[in-house]
Amino acid sequence: MLLSRDAQGQPVAIRREDYTAPAWWIDTVDLTFDLEPAKTRVLNKMQVRRNPEVPAEPLRLHGDELNLARVLVNGQGASFRMEGSELVLDGLPDAFALEIFTTCCPAKNTKLMGLFVSQDTFFTQCEAEGFRRITYFLDRPDVMASYSVLLRADKAQYPVLLSNGNLVEEGDLPEGRHFTRWVDPFKKPSYLFALVAGKLVSRSQRIKARNGREHLLQVYVRAGDLDKTEHAMRSLVNSIVWDELRFGLPLDLDRFMIVATSDFNMGAMENKGLNIFNTKYVLASQATATDADFANIESVVGHEYFHNWTGDRVTCRDWFQLSLKEGLTVFRDQEFSMDLCAEPSARAVKRIEDVRVLRSAQFPEDAGPMAHPVRPDSYIEISNFYTVTIYEKGAEVVRMMQTLVGRAGFTRGMQLYFDRHDGQAVTCDDFAQAIADANPDSELARLLPQFKRWYSQAGTPRLAATGQWDAQAGRYTLQLTQSCPPTPGQEHKQPFVIPVNIGLVAADGRALALQLEGEPAPQGESRTLVLSQASEQFVFTGLSAEPVPSILRGFSAPVILEFDFSDAQLLTLLAHDGDPFNRWEAAQRLGLRAALAAIRDPQHAAGTPVLSAQFLDAMREVLRHPQLDAAFKELVLTLPTEGYIAEQLDVVDPQRVHAVREAMRLQLATALAADWQWAFEENSDTGAYSPDPASAGRRALAGLALTQLCLAARESGDPVWPGKTLQRFKNAGNMTDRVNALSALVVAGHPLAQQALARFHALFKDEALVIDKWFALQAGAPDRGGDVLPLVRQLMKHPDFSIKNPNRARSVIFSYCSANPGAFHRPDAAGYVWWSERVIELDAINPQVAARLARAMDRWSKLAEPYRTAAREAIARVAAKPELSKDTLEVVTRALA
């Protein structure tokens, strides 16, 4: 086991190639907790045995911020030594009982790792390395043990005492205390341990699985929140049904619990049988949660539930394999949400939304200082590697496997994976091997070693395509060429295996039959080409006119497609492509093209139009289209984000990007004013509230229309739409309509916004998740003359603000630093200075949250002056701070490297 700091106290990198199997196994763990906020006592009795397969070594147990009282080996006081934070025992027998007694202080645990208190309730968070903050242990995922847990606490203050598995015993104790004992029937790594103790209430439901087995499902929340748990419970039931149906994976527990806490670093955690969730991903009512919140709850509940198999039953050998469970489980939750869609068009909308996240968050990560492969080679702090690359790009890698072996083939591969590895801690190689072995005749099996470069090479590949039309022969030759830019530590890349879904569209919009040279007959109108060389040609025959290629349909690979489309070709795809993803993509390309032209043109002056009449007409056509869904229209009519535009530039002047995009938005608002009005009226009444994709899409489009109408009204000074918007805000029957109306006023900077904000706060002052929205809306508002930073400073002094609560910190600080580029990148650098102060302030409280905030500056080196120098100085100021956590230190060190 490596010490995580060297002799100088500098953090040491952990390297994947240094992995060795543990020298000891821990087979059983018997934990007794006496829960007190100021001093919790933990008795940990383990059965330990030597691993005969590796050279003998002392037993080194991890610990962090623990007070050690006693160590017994086979019941006798044992000699031990401390090496840094590790407890080291020498001269041990081959198998023995080890008993360790420690105390810790949950009340002072602001890191929210290990055992902590939130609103008078105890919670744990052990992934990745939090269990060592509860007791000394081999806190690594390949050590799997059987757990038995005895919880003791004051009965009045902590009436509910939960842990993993089954409740086997409960009763009263002297002095008003009580106990419960839990036994987990499955072996698990320590990171899946959990306990909860406090005043909670639950919604319970009994279900019978297809095999006849009965299960108790419970969602635990604070007393006032029970009426907001229906959607989470429904999502859980849907998840259970789906996993059985799609993958044949049943619920393996008698009891499955979800508990919500308002203090949580992440979204949720898949502890075996006892998932712990951020309230944001549990609580929803039509009055307090938006459609997006409902959709997020469905996918996060699904995600954590699906981990029960992909993560818990089969877990990771080491943390470099994190994407083994996370990429796969994101893929599964994406498929789950898509399969719940009644309409195929809603599936496409979900796919576009997922790709948007990938391109706006993961592509920049892959191009920046924190770029790392889906299976990283080294880390200083594993918490920093819960990234969009591990999660979202990891999911794309799994999706490509499914594309290469087909849906049925993928299900077969999953079955083989569980047949081989149930109960084990394994690697990404094991997963890919199982999928390939179950599909021996597939392209995946043929190209497996090369395919696995997706796990080992970082960076977003570029896919350059060119088309050549031979009118005489009726042949269209598509040349595909791939490359991948260097990333930290990886100068040169080998070619990837890239599945390229493709179709050909005639100029009049017809889908053309696809016949490759040498094939006896056409094979459908959409197919998958597999690019494995640096460059390959694909020749389509039997064509009567030059086609428009629709390349990378459904975003079949996480690459940047470069093709020199003419405007006319893009307009054809926008109007006719049978693939909704590429239809949307055509509009994004047109919008991006216009934005980049204006940004790069030194002559381009503020106030001059950016968008062509042709583009505006095409947008109008989509908006007015009689067949297209509202949700799809909303996506097409939303311009690429400032972040996405910035990624396309070598040197970024964030103020210029902001100004140009705002100009585009305004132009779209005014040129289509009548159409927006029509769209609003068509979609403004969605009837009795239901968060289903179709009605959510109509609300989204109505919301966008309202924003556009308020923007146009600001230009013209027209009071009608702002007035109507305020009315809609006041009368809204659900949170989506209400927050959309509020946001329309805030975005337009209309004076009525102040009144609406005050009313919103008064209405929802007791709803923490809604107050988060209230903060976020203001911190994310468009900047007018540098007014957002002073406002953000004010918000931090608001009585409802607390930097210790991660959701609240995110709602103000992250909304400003990471989601409001036009306000954050100030020529006077005050935004950066403020950022550095907040990183340092947060680092002393909660290093994980601080390190996330530190990532707001990832792309500093692309900035134009004076931003670049000022940003670098701000990062250097953070890096120079003594006693920085290794979380934050790793991020800023990489940024400056």
Ligand code: PHE
């Ligand atoms: N494993 C959790 C998930 O993806 C995320 C998480 C990581 C939560 C680390 C807490 C700490 O579902």
Ligand code: ZN
């Ligand atoms: Zn996960």
